[in-house]
Amino acid sequence: MAMNSSIIPGLTDDAAELCLTHVPRSSVRTLSRVCRRWRSFVGGEHFAAVRKSAGVVEEFMCILMESECGREVYWEVFDGSGNKLGQIPPVPGPVKRGFGVAVLGGGKIVFVGGYTEIEGSGINSTTVSASADVYEFDPAVNSWRKLASMNVPRYNFACAEVDGFLYVIRGYSRDTFSLSNAEVYNPETNKWSLIECRNRPVWRGFAFSFNSKLYAIGNGTRFIDVYDPESQTWDELNSEQSVSVYSHTVLKNKVYFMDRNMPGILGVFDPDENSWSSVFVPPREGGFWVRLGVWNDKVLLFSRVCGHETLMYDPYKETGSKWRVCDQIKPSASHLTSALIKF
Incomplete structure (x- = not known):
């Protein structure tokens, strides 16, 4: 079929x-x-534009994984039926730790900051090099592009998207210096702006969006910092519970998390009620060191050890067990983080 012939004989090209x-x-x-x-059509940006204008979008889970030896980091992609669609290109630059991952506009993955280790000349002289780099993955072109860098290099920070803006909160910078500021990224202007935040002696923690406000919960403190972008002011909630969260996910305005101090327990935080609850996790080989994700309106628990089962928790199931093994999503390596995009 020639390039200048009809896409489908008997139909206009639009149809x-x-x-x-x-x-x-x-x-x-x-x-x-x-x-x-x-x-040519399905491999170009026009295909994605036509799908978007026609309201034809699908949800995909992109899982960032690490090989057993830790030398290779790569992304695998699954569709809403659990079909493994392959991989997306790696994030440019060296492999980083302590990075942040968020989704902007519902369809683009943003990879933020992190650190690399630099070996010195002496014994035990390895130092940490913080990064201010920010990259965005666009599935329409299947590639990453570099966005404006943050004002401050940082790692082990909390981050979240609120009404189209990306926020990074605290973290550490060069020479393991603890940061007491935050930044917000405007995708329309491709610029970062510094904002002040409370100086708390916290390690990483996590952040999420609720009712157009930014919630930041630091590990080791019972206080929740709430930022209102409209008034550009911070408020404070006393949760009366200190946490040590290493993985979290958000499903329908509730936050699900794994806490180092509560092995075998799935924690649940309801920001509307400022209430905490917990759910027992069925024991599995490999222990409870897991990472969380969301897929098809259910919470997924990925084993930290490659080759073990993925568990699925359905908080809205009315009868029977809310837990089952998820046979559809089977990452090929150890799970680091995941992101849901609509494309």
């Missing part, structure tokens, strides 16, 4: 494009093998 955009992305690779014209 043909609309037909092809309704094909699930798991079948796009098959479409690209039909002819050069189809391969």
Whole structure:
């Protein structure tokens, strides 16, 4: 079929494009093998634009994983049915630790900051180099691009998206200096702005969005800092509970987390009620050192050890066990973090 022929004989190109955009992305690779014209269409940005304008979007889970030896870090992608669609390109630059991952606009992954280790000349002289780099992955072009750098290099910080703006809170900078500020990124201007925040002796913690406000919970403190972007002011809630969270996820205005001090327990925080509760996790081989994610309106618990089961928790199931093994999502390595995008 020539490049200048109709996409589908007997249909206008507009109608043909609309037909092809309704094909699930798991079948796009098959479409690209039909002819050069189809391969050109489904492989370009116009395909994504037509899908978006037609309201044809799917949800994908992108999981960042680490090989057993820790030398390779890569992303795997699963669709809403659990089909493994392959990998997305790695984040540019060296492998980092202590980074932040968020989703902007519902469809783009943002990889923020982190650190690399630099070996010195003496014994035990390894130092940490904090990064201010920020990269954005656009699934429409299957590539990363560098965004404006943060004002302050940082790692082990909390981050969250609130109404289209990305916030990073506290963390550490060069020479393990503890930070007492925050920054906000405006995707329209591609600029970061520094904002003040309370100076708390916390290690990382986590952040999330609720009712158009930023909630930041630091490990080792019972206080929750709440930032109102409209008034540009901070408030403080006393949760009366100190946490040591190493993984969290948000599902329908509730925060689910794993706490180092509560092995075998899935913690639940309701910001609307400022209340805490917990759910027992069924014991599994490999222990409870897990990472959390959300998929199809359910909470996923990924084993920290490669090759073990992924558990699924359905908080809205009315009868029977709320837990079951998730056979659909099977990462090929140790899970670091995950992000849901709609594309």
